[in-house]
Amino acid sequence: MADIDIDIDAPGEVAFLMGNEAIARGALEAGIGFAASYPGTPSSEILPTIAEVAKKRGIYAEWSVNEMVAMEAAAGASLAGIRALTSMKQNGVHVITDFLGNIVMTGTVAGLVLVAVDDPSGRNSSNEQDTRPVARWLGIPLLEPGDFQEAKDMTRWLFDLSEELKTICMLRSVSKISHTRGNVLLGDMPIREMKAYYDLERIARLANPIGHQELLEKLARAKEIFELSSFNHYTGPENPELMIITCGSGWLYSREAVKILQLERRVGILKIGTLFPLPENFIEKYLTRAPKVLFVEEIDPFLEPGVKELAADLPPDSKRPVFYGKRSGHLKAYGEQEPDTVIEALASILCIDYQPGDAAYEVEADKAAENHLIPRSGTLCPGCPHKASFWVIKEALKLDNRYGFVTGDIGCYTSGLGAGGFYVVKTVHCMGGGAGIANGMGQLGRFGFSQPVIAACGDSTFYHAAIPALINGVFNKSNFVMAVLDNSATSMTGFQPHPGTGYTAMGDTTDVVKIEDICRGLGIRVEICDPFDIDDTVSKLLELMDFEPIPRVVVMRHECELIRARREEVPYMVHVNPERCIGQDCGCDRLCTRIFACTGLRWNSETGKAEIDEVVCSGCGFCADICPQGAIVKEAVRL
């Protein structure tokens, strides 16, 4: 967390803030009264930063059950006159587009800001996607910060803008802004009177053509304001050889590239902060000054087609520049950009001889990595209950012998796609997608489909998006098993509370919404088991797979190992008895290190025995339960 109290009233002081903290600070400076979010890396730190000071500042912050509810709840606050913020990752923005498409036409009251944080390269995501087209598609004024200072300042300013325009405004950040730190000059913390009241005189109407017309008027006004925005500026020679038009973290890379190549006298940088609607007149002023233009931006070309559209409208005799960017292939069209990619593009366009890295060093680095890194594929943590769950699911599917499989979902357990989950997961799309897919497949018996389908979802995912699919399955009698891999946490994004945890974002205790109660309320069969009880779970799964043809649920409950480890010592001391370990011989063939492959286990090729890596082992004891020779021994530490 930040090295200061995030709500410190110290205008003019400099704080070293993570981008997401800067965004939260901007919202606090704007005097928000309401924040709602659903966790999603790289956006997850915004809400808790606000929640931490929420009580002190008399505001409200919540982890909502999903992004849709978070967005709607924030809009509810806005409509009753309270400034509100909602934040999410790109996938969340997909979830809320239906609501967005309507709120843009009905309008808002108090400032309402959506912060969308995109994940270039999809390092923490199921996909790599750009949320900015949503702004253009639905008509939402959009800003993109180029550094930490702007992350704060833009957020703060967007509330004023939203209030002036009476429409929702959007800030688009990316991992490199949200998840890195930099200096931020703090603003003041004005005390705002907040009184919530819904004005009954406000005309509530559906988004008809009048709403659309009003929206276009608001966007025209936004463009006028953006023409004068200090978030847009040009630095460089009056008539550069090449002009970089950039936004967001592209601005950081561009400055670095120009500096490294010492092109300050040849290349100018036109930095745009207000991405939609574009400040057309401002851009036009610079567009014809350079014969070449390079666009630098993260993920999809957004600024690029916008500016090209402007160029198309230039007077016929204008000198149009040659455009370079993702369409020309000078920057890669996918994956995260970096200074090197910009350097390479500049070097190529300007015919500069430049070697971005030391090739010999790279070879050395690769060699060092080979020597020091353990070769292994993506896996789950030692002691992870999902690994136990996938093991028992694998066992049950094999025994069942009808080529059953898992339709997966979003969470740590997405790794069931790979060796860490024994490849049992065969589809992964979006939150709740596994249960939805299972609904469809569960109707295909009429076409000869006989493979058992297990829809796996985590506890948080269950509340988020799996419930409607489950209800649909009950309603339409779809044949599938839902396995709720309940590790009692939203682990992948950092242990945020959810309806099953019994506490809220602001630390208050609350009623637990029990997964099994919801399912029982649907009148369907529910089994609860601990995946570490292998025999019990396998037999319940086998039974449920046979129990056709309506949905049935198995709640596989075992607390996330990371939470347990923070609270208490290990449950077992685990060691291998080398006398009993038969290693690669008939009767084992390295089951523990080859198939189960927990990172806490190690194969010693010299002795031909398995070993426990005491540094990594979490003492869960699962490997002792599956060792065919009883060679792995677990001794209880806690009684």
Next chain:
Amino acid sequence: MERSMGRKKERVMENKGCKELVSEVFEKGLCTLCGACAGGCPYLVAYRGRITVMDNCTLDDGQCYQYCPRTYTDMDAVSCNYFNAPYAGDAIGEVQEIFIARSADLEIRGKAQYGGTVTTLLCLALEEGFIDAAVTVRNTGSWRPESYVASSREEVLATASSNYIACPVLERLNRFPKESAMQLGIVVLPCQALALGAMKQNPPANRVDICNVRLTLGLFCTWGLAQEPFHKFLSEKVDLLEVWKFDIPPPPAERMDIYQGSDIISLPLDEVRQFRMITCAYCLDMTAEFADISVGSAEGIEGWNTVIVRTDTGKALLELARSKNLLETVKIPEGNRLHLIEAAANKKRRALHEIIKVTGNKGELMYLGLSPKAVEKMMDNR
């Protein structure tokens, strides 16, 4: 581990593992469900009338392949190990004594399939401490057979009776850890007796200590039924929870009788036969030749068993049962004896013909490693 595994195939010089077991046996429908391959490792598991491959075993030299009664088996070696004599191809195998018998115990007779001989002998062996437990088969409530370890008279009684459905008892045997000192009796079908013979000839390395198997009781078998399909078929015909006995009366009855409550439901044997396991067509053995004592029905004599004593162990147990008046034994009628030999010889001849139909070559007999003399004898048997 110096042990050489999967090397009974000296004549063909092949060491093979799980992958080949799958391709040469399972995928060709040759699995007899004896269970010899399973239960001793994490990769082969018996479940619902099937051996399931759980994960990929990389060994190219495995005891699963070695013990399978449908991979190459040197019959002479197994026979020499058992009877100190090569495999001769006699219709009903090695015989010390053959007779008909029934239990003197009315409780046993009431529960047993025919004369209750197997149940009586197991109870005796347990009571005398000759064995600590018996590995056998019992039925679950809905007549799914499951292998079972019985260690008391009550538990043995619970295993009495048959439903002709194959069940992998050797898988249960394999699940005994190698350091277990428990002395065991086992009740096996002919294919299981052969696999057990292979296990005795070349003892398992990392599973049950095969020396602990003190007593092998064989059951006569014409063919076995595939568990899942037959179970499905049955559950459409009868209420399995109400069924208390199955019987296939000797020829020429040509029917299976199912005792449901006070009713007897008879199914034409041809309907039942469609669920025969393919692999049974290639089986030489009707009377469980690699056993201490083999037991079957006594044709035409209701409530009695035909009993063949084959080894000294079997003989000793039998004499003990006689001395304690636990078993009534009577000389087998000559007609019964001849008919049994004829039926057993027919099975051998038919099996060899079926095998040669597949291989097209008398010298190439699938899993059977036989001396040409034995082959000739069995082919000519009348």
